Amino acid sequence: MAAIEKPGDAVARVRVAVKTYAARHAPVHALRGVSLTIEPGEMVALVGPSGCGKSTLLNLLAGVDRADSGQVVVCGIDLAGTRDERALVELRRTCIGIVFQSFHLVPHLRVEENVALPLALAGKKDRARVDMLLERVGLSARRSHYPAELSGGEQQRTAVARALVHRPRLVLADEPTGNLDSQSGAQVLALLDEARSEVGAALLLVTHDAAVARLADRTLHMADGLFLRESR
């Protein structure tokens, strides 16, 4: 399969990334040489069966894991080549926003504190932005509540607000609607789309949901660690 990439000033660029996990019985080839480019403001959906390498690719882009070979460049930083911990920390603070399938809110922080957390980690404060995002996700009235007091949809909306508060250039969303009903899921997608237009963030969504994939500018189909095809 030919590399799926486009020229231009990309937010993220992956070239022939290979990732293999050594296991007791046989090695697991999670990625067998994938390439892609994500442009600013672009929404890309990543679909495929379980175990095809979607989460591995997400981890490479988030700087959590390192490719065995190939190149992974995000916001100008070559993640495959760098061992600079500070650079990775800075990347997560300024360039990347993550939305998890299981929300992953900090249980001992209130909603407004969870939303403001990325800014706090970077030593910044922007109350106006936090207020605006809470308003945008419809949680202003719940700002002082703890995650355990929210519904699943409210938790995921909080997570989306958190992912956007620091104006990231790339938002990675792993099954953001997987644990939500259709109405909540639609709300979350709408929010992500708004962010794309507001701050020009690029979106990479990992999803099983065909309806979600249809909203994307492009959909990449994966299987066995490779891109099978691209659809629009």
Next chain:
Amino acid sequence: MIQSALFTRPVAKHPVRFLATVLGIAAGVASVVSTLGASSAALSSLREGVGLLSGRAALEVTAAGGVPESELTRLAPLALDALLLPVVEDVAKCTTLSDTVRVFGVDLLTDPRFAADSATIATAPPIEELLSTPSAIVSDEFARDARVGVGDSIHLTIMAKPISLRVAAIFPAGPSAVLGRLVVVDVSVAQRFFGRDGNLSRIELVPRGSVSSTALSERARELVSRGMQVGRPTDRAEESETLVRSLEFNLATMSGISLLVGGVLVATTLATSVVQRRRTIALLYALGASRGQVVRVIFAEALFLGVFGGILGVALGYVSSRFMVDGMRATLSTLVSTTAPTAISFDETHAWLGIALGVVVSLAAAVLPVLEGARTPPIQALRGETPRFLSARALALALSIATLLALVAYVLFLQPAWYGLPIAALAGALVLLAALLALYGPLVDGLGRFAGVRFSVPAVVRLACAGLSAGRRRAAWAAGAVGVAVALSIAIATMVGSFRGTVVDWVERSIHPDLAVRGVRGKTGVPVGGVDREVAAIVSATPGVVDTYPYFVSSARFGDERIGFGGVSFEAVRKRGWSAMLDGSDSSVAIERAWKSGGVLVSEAGAHRFGWKVGDQIAIDVRGQQFERAIEGVYMDHSESRGFVLADAGDFERLVPDADPLFVELNCRTPADIEPVRSALRAAFAGRFEVEINDMPTMRASILSVFDRTFEITRALQIVSAIVAIIAVLSVLFALVSERRADIALLSAIGMSSLEVHALVAVQAGLLGVLGAGFGSACGLVIGYVLVTVVNLQSFGWTIAFDAPWIAIASLVGFVAAACTLAGTLPARAAAQRSMRDALREDG
């Protein structure tokens, strides 16, 4: 905000575990602070006494065995440059106060501190009155405690003789406990009462005007006789403190044991909290937290634990030292004479030390949990808490670390004492405990593998093992806390048990007389002072008595070191034997040899300290006279640790002619004569001497009673260690249950009964207890062996026979396992009561 996410709010939500850990640190700090405070108060009469009583004296002339009065004449050329003050100082029992007092004999004509016309005294009696009748000057505190005033009498027992002194004057003592137990008399009166005619304790030199102490010291050295020492008053205090330094060090070290257990509790708590907050930490990393930010929070939590624990510990230590001071005084009085302790007052140095110890221990305990927190990957890379066993590499690494630490410990055990203290050996004990802690990971891993063994094991047990393995690190920390506490308890029990066994054996082999006549005992249970010579004469003349053995004690110098020097009739003692010999031979044979050759016996402590051995020639200085003899035997004596030379009474009395015996032992014609002899002696002594007449069982019981009082403090420390260990287990069990609540809820949902849930958690707790106590006992035995054979020998020079307390070990292991299992019922109840719906909902 990271602080709130990881520390302050989780703690506020579950304060019990944090408070329990603070309490653990506080218990350890309190042990150390109370030991230091109590020993400081108990030693106050030594430390304060020298400074207060020496007044303005810059120098003093002293000698082992006392300073002959004739030295005053030799020092006369210095009279223009310095005041020469003769002093006799000793202890006596004050029956009015029922306590030991210090009798201070000075020249009331010339001594500026207490002269009749000095400003110190509230009233100024005529000097003729002070010199003509036995009179004393006492402090206002003494007068208040004894309820006496000027003109009243106080009653002392000196050399077994009841003495009445008239209170001639009262001086203001201030807050000093030393002055509160001081009786000042004229030096000639003191010499008469203590049988020191022609002999002084020391001669003090007070420079006049601007005379230099250095020049005065040089001139004095040229004038005094051979065998006299010219030094500062503080040298005397330092010498006494050296005697007790080993004992103080060992007591402080053992109290540090509780602090160590508290440190393990902190490590357990922090390690548990890091693992419990693993997801939160991982999430923070994913959102951009740096490792430094997370590490700072964990260290901040440790710092809080240390500071709060330290402050609370200092407060508890200050309170508990008041209860410890009498026990501490009893312990120290086995080595030095002490009078009443000072009141326990708040010592800023001890307070800062306690807080610093709490902080240092907590921060040190935080290192491994911090490393674990720093190594936590971001949340996308977390694979959850699957029961993954240790890889072969990790297992090999853990076992290698444990082996290496054990080897380092062994090397440290072989090192000699450093500055007279068993520092290397005690450091080795700490390293061995670290090796024990390193082993618990593989041990818990082994438990988890056991769960997979294909034979019939109850499901509850298999689930318990699997649960422990899933939380291997926390389980290892909890078992480690139990193991360390048990190891230290067993080590102390081994040391105390071995020591007691040796003392019992020594007492049985060494206590031979039918009766012993000695001075009355003070509050510490130790006899105060000796007995008058006339007592020995009365004993000899009593019908039914066949042999009389007065035992004399003084001091001498071996090189620059002060040692004990004693005398007893070898001719008499050879018939019945002396103290047990170090080589196990019959002491009668050694005494016989010494009697025939004119040789001496030496103590084991001296042999260890100076390398004395049988066949050597030993030369000592007694009151300026050289005494050289061959060593004919080395005997065991657990009442002294500086070195002792025992000579025949004839040699002793020639060198120290004015000495009175410390006690008089006797043998009767037949056992049937013992009680009639005792009655006859009581009648003979009535109204003339105040003594105790003890038979052999009483003597042995008395020695053992002093021994048991000495170790009251260590027993208290064992209890503190055990309590802290149980807190550690409880803390981890609650954490394990909290983490596994979804699993437990799932088991309940598919059919596990409440009773089985209880059993599951209780079995986990019991397994932790057995694992901890079992291996902890083995480690404790090794440390106990080191304490007995290395630490004790280096500290005091005593050989103690190692005696493993098997019954105590079995009892302790059983008790700890049972206590942990019982302790597990609390978290078990919490697990069983939790709503299944809530527990399952919270997962993910």
